[in-house]
Amino acid sequence: MEIIQTSGRSRETYKVEVKHSLLWECALGIAAITNTPLLSSLEKKESEWNHIKTALSSDMLSQLELAERHNTWKALLQLLHLKDYPSIEAFLQNISELTAVDLKAACLPFLGQAYQADVQKAAEGNQESVQALKNAAKDHTFFPAYIQFICQTDIDFLRSHLYSLMEGWYRTVIQPEADQIGTVLTVDAAAKEAMRRRKHPEELVTWATGGIHYLPEPSVHTVLLIPHVVYRPWNVEADLAGHKIFYYPVSNQSFHSADPYIPDQFLVLKHKALGDEQRLKIVKMLGEKEHTLQELTNRLGMGKTTVHHHLKVLKAARLVRNNGTVYSLNGNVLQSLPAELEDYLDDRL
CATH class of the missing domain: 1.10.10.10 (Winged helix-like DNA-binding domain superfamily/Winged helix DNA-binding domain)
Structure with a gap:
């Protein structure tokens, strides 16, 4: 069938924002080390992961075991999107100050705008809403159990766990290499920002992620690109209200920014x-x-x-x-x- 095009409007797409922070690197590091089946596929060698473990306190190792059982690294990533935190201290203070309901609601995954009211009610302890969220996420590998854990766990225990998890990993793993990692993240984000002015948003996402072709969705207005080192070579995807997030692996060029001949x-x-x-x-x-x-x-x-x-x-x-x-x-x-x-x-x- 032939179609006569009478519309002069171009197809709408999302806008792209690029952000970077050592705090996201911290949370993704926790996600990586607690994803045992994936560890062997990461660029960081097994000996390096073992070296990190030997440097951690017994309490921190216990926190990581809990994170592996319940995927609480997801809660850290969710909390990091509440605002732009200038430091680890600001993030930890926010965890301490959030009300019980606000903390749990921020930890729960975004399952679509239709379930946002249930997120709030589930955080308040409404079991029907908890079940509604679990049903909505029934096809996800860990969301149902994660939702149950967040909603049923004592708030003081949850707050203490998330605080200790983030602080322990940051102080032991991130802080000693903060300048080096921060430079790589800054260089990579700057390269993506420069390319943002040259490429169509969908082309930029494909280029930055190494091949993901993300088509516009009606409810997604912004794609957030966040570079990481620790999870290379994998992309990590997430959803927030109005946003699609890609935590993407930094390029080889960002590791060797002084050498313009290093290809991606x-x-x-x-x-x-x-x-x-x-x-x-x-x-x-x-x-x-x-x-x-x-x-x-x-x-x-x-x-x-x-x-x-x-x-x-x-x-x-x-x-x-x-x-x-x-x-x-x-x-x-x-x-x-x-x-x-x-x-x-x-x-x-």
Whole structure:
């Protein structure tokens, strides 16, 4: 069917803001070390995580065990978005001063505007609202149990736990390297801010996150980009009222800001992934339509293990994604590659 376009209005999208803070780095560090299954996939080596653990007090180790059981790092991230805190002291003071209801409400996840009234009532102890939130989050891996924990836990115990967790990690892990980490975060945020003036918001998000193509949603007006070091190479996503948040891994260039010849890690990964005849064939096939692993194996006439390896390389470069055994091309990442190469070769940021 032919469509005659009579509207002169361009498609609306979100705006992008870039923020950075050692406090987010602190909370994400707690999230990382308490996500045991993920630790081996992070850039920080196992020996480095073990070294951190040996430096922590027995009380702090107990707090981390509690955080791992109940995912209370999520509460810290939620609280950090209440306001812009100039220091760890300001954040800890806010935890101490919030009322019991306000503290619990701030810790609960955003599940959509329709559930905001239930968030308030659940924080007040209304069990019907607690159950409504758990039902709304039933498909999430840990939200139902997390919601139950936040709502049923004694407020003094919860306040003390969050205070000790944040202060202990900050003083032991962040503070000794505050200048170094802070410089990397500042450099990376400045690069993203400079690029914000050159790229369309959706292109900027894809570029900053290394491949996530986030389309506008009716209820999301702002995308917040927050750089991190500790969770590299992963992106961490979150939702707040009116906001989508991407805690994204800082680029290699931000670690070596004095050397303009250091390329971004994903730029290198993408070109390496495409520098193979078989992987180029896979990209072309997936550009035509989705394929299962078995279909790709049959078409390429190769062993399933070999094809799976090629797909892992393409996935690591964010060029390919999968839903179970069905693979598809991340076309937006591929299309943005020439511009990313041009940005690297052009030093006029």
